[in-house]
Amino acid sequence: MKNWALLLAALVACIALPLVMGSFQYYSGILVYAVVLALLGLSVNLTVGYLGYISFGHAAFFGLGAYTAALLISNFGVNFWVALLIAPIPAALLGGIVGFVSLRVGGSYFAIATLTVGEILHLVAGAWMDVTKGPLGIVVPRPRLPFMEGLGLVFHQYYLMIALALLVLVVFTLYRILTGPVGRSWKVIRESAALGESMGIPTLRYRVYNVALSGAIAGLAGALLIPRSAVVVPEVFSSGISATGLLIAILGGKGTLVGPLLGGAVFAALPESLRFIDEFRMVIFGVILLIVVRARPSGLVSLIPSFGRKSKTLSAKASKATVEPHFEPAPPLQVRDLGKTFGGLRAVDGVNLEVRSGEVVGLIGPNGAGKTTCLSLISGFERPSRGEVMLGDRNLVGLPSSKLAQLGVVRTFQQTAVCAEMTVFENVLAAVPHKETMLSSVLRGPGYVRRAQAREAEAYAILAMVGIESAVNQIAGSLPYGDQKMLSVAVALATRPGLLMLDEPAAGLNHTEAGRLSKLLGRLRDSGLSVLLIDHNLKLMMSICDRIYVIERGSPLADGAPAEVRANPKVIEAYLGTSRKEETINAAG
Amino acid sequence: MLDLFLQQSMNGFAQGMSYALIALGLTMVFGVLHIINFAHGEVYMVGALGAVLAATYLGAPYFVVLGVGIVVGMALAWLIALAGIGKVLDRKDGSSTVLLTTFAISIILYEAVVTFFGPTPLRIEGIPGRSEFGQTVVTNQRLFVIAVGLFVLAGIEFVLRRSDIGRQIRALASSAFAAQVVGINVERIRVVTFVAAGALAGLTGALMVPITLFSPTIGHSIIINAFVVVVIGGMGSAAGAVVCGIALGLLEAYVAIFMPQQFASALIYALLLVTLLIRPKGLFGRARA
Secondary structure (H helix, E strand, O other): OHHHHHHHHHHHHHHHHHHHOOOOHHHHHHHHHHHHHHHHHHHHHHHHOOOOOOOOOOHHHHHHHHHHHHHHHHHHOOOHHHHHHHOHHHHHHHHHHHHHHHHOOOHHHHHHHHHHHHHHHHHHHHHOHHHHOHHHOEEOOOOOOHHHHHOOOOHHHHHHHHHHHHHHHHHHHHHHHHHOHHHHHHHHHHHOHHHHHHOOOOHHHHHHHHHHHHHHHHHHHHHHOHHHHOEEOHHHHOHHHHHHHHHHHHHHOOOOOHHHHHHHHHHHHHHHHOHHHHHHHHHHHHHHHHHHHHHOOOOHHHHOHHHOOOOOOOOOOOOOOOOOOOOOOOOOEEEEEEEEEEOOEEEEEEEEEEEOOOOEEEEEOOOOOOHHHHHHHHOOOOOOOEEEEEEOOEEOOOOOHHHHHHOOEEEOOOOOOOOOOOEHHHHHHHHOOOOOOHHHHHHOOHHHHHHHHHHHHHHHHHHHHHOOHHHOOOEHHHOOHHHHHHHHHHHHHHOOOOEEEEEOOOOOOOHHHHHHHHHHHHHHHHOOOEEEEEOOOHHHHHHHOOEEEEEEOOEEEEEEOHHHHHHOHHHHHHHHHHHHHHHHHHHHO | OHHHHHHHHHHHHHHHHHHHHHHHHHHHHHHHHOOOOOOHHHHHHHHHHHHHHHHHHOOOOHHHHHHHHHHHHHHHHHHHHHHHHOOOOOOOOHHHHHHHHHHHHHHHHHHHHHHHHOOOOEOOOOOOOEEEEOOEEEEHHHHHHHHHHHHHHHHHHHHHHHOHHHHHHHHHHHOHHHHHHOOOOHHHHHHHHHHHHHHHHHHHHHHHHHHHOEOOOHHHHHHHHHHHHHHHHOOOOHHHHHHHHHHHHHHHHHHHHHOOHHHHHHHHHHHHHHHHHHOOOOOOOOOOO
């Protein structure tokens, strides 16, 4: 309700502000400029703040939007206001391409690629005289709207009106995407792409979406500036524009929607009010940026008390579990002759393993035996050098790990991975499978609302099952270690696994916590889930596993029922014999 | 045509040497610290500025001017390490934070130089005269750049292979953790590498300024070329940086025969994207994300 009131107020301001600006054309112009900068800042913030990838070249998208509009107007006689709506499309495509090309490799490459693309377009715009008229630029006549003027408004008034309305629209759209499943996935990716993949989020595709959307918004900003500048010159691609966008996003407060609005206003107003320092303006901004990044990474926004937290996090509305978690057991997993070499090292060598539907299978071995590598090979995080991994009659080798997670093969990590800044509830919710798109998150029709409620109920039920529902509204990073481990299991369960692979879930847990885990594993087995379990807590392993595989130095050593394995002299010699004392202490907690 | 080709080969080789030296510094820092120093190009620019000032106001001979370039580059790199890298690097998102701090520093340096020295190009004399090889005429300064460049590259290779500090740098590049375990002072080696890269950039600035003239924008344009070199060569690969740096200088010179300078540059920058698309680890890259 509060949000609707805010939206209404914003729309009223869109109309009222330009009306009172009637005789202040100068200030109205600054306001339009602030809107353009805010849009640019929002666009940069989308990749920098919500995805965690720094861009040095948003001018590429900004300029492409401006040139698209200008060329449509001057060559095809398209109306400016129509061109304004088309302008974001090529910018979005460019964003998608740059994102796809660079994000497979890593964040630093994204910074370099955006910088380079901006530079390429800058050069081309300056040199391709036939199309862009080179450094002289393309002159665009003032796009007057007779309809608006019939209402007694002058140009700068309705220009501001439309600009403000677009800003409200963009903020609204972003708000809905960011608070929906897509935005949540971005935040997970920002925390850890591997975690995202393990939850079944196709991270590359989501990152490309993000950059494309960001490109579209920057393109819109570039086109929107045209009536104010009256001419589009190659400098719209200059690194100064990219730098300004980045400064606005970071100084305003990355990872917030209000930050770029503040930043945009500051950057539009400051040069006007501080003319005497104009020469040193960018030096000062550079110094401020350095200080902010080093000392106050959350930016201007963090100075406002109610925005002290980096982003608003979702809290659970459901008060009790209304659904019972239900798992479809996966088809049997067959691992044959699995091998992985790193350089000359054979980390895994000829491992055979089977997890039948609904079985709890243990994988043990001394430290460095290759247990985690096995798990990474099965879950698609590493590519096997040889061997096959079959789920039913489907070969899993070569599939991306997010695809495996969607098929129900889900892993957890030895180093506990949760999104530290999100609430416990939001962590789990992020992992619940969904088919929402950005569009459905923006529209939020009745179907969306129903599905969202179902997802929330499911997330809550998982939390209740794992037994940390009392911490539902806490920030995940503030949880005690044991609860964070349980949360990471909850996150894995929320992906609706058929085969759950847990990598040392009991490591570091105290006696009570280990007991809780053991009980949970029992419940999971009863609910029909197949489990592959790695742990050093042998008491737990012996009591819960149907069968146990033992590997040593990458090779299989023994397998069988817990009692058989325990009695196997090879196992005792290689593993238990050397560390029985330690393990006993460990098991006793 | 052949004459033009030979002529462009010599010009391109000299230019490529500067790309190689700058890219080498960038890639060394990436290999050892796993960060991208965005201000590296500005170190080159300020090194060139130091050279110009030493020559113009102090009337220093060119060999002293080269020394000034090196010292300025080292001092600036040390300051950058102090302001932008120390303490920040080991944060959780250290490498992206360093990208931002060095970006901020590059803005500060560039804008400060524009403000104090203006945008007008400045020039100094290097090694006078020119040499003729048949129809090909090469300025002695270009020959000097090539000679010094080869000498420096050989020197770096020697230091990396044969000296203790070189072995420590290589150890750190392969694993910071293992290096620490065997008792290498990681902090010190990081600073040494960073300052050495600064010295390279400053020297290159002083070497190139008699050819290219000084303007505050040279740092920006060389960093982009260096990025292209480093990505094509493979991030962290020294051989890739040197080979691709020189190749890029040559390519740029040849392409400029057929089309205007801007298109030539745009085409070369586009190679970066093509490389990322078809061989993301670069030509000389090892498997590293």
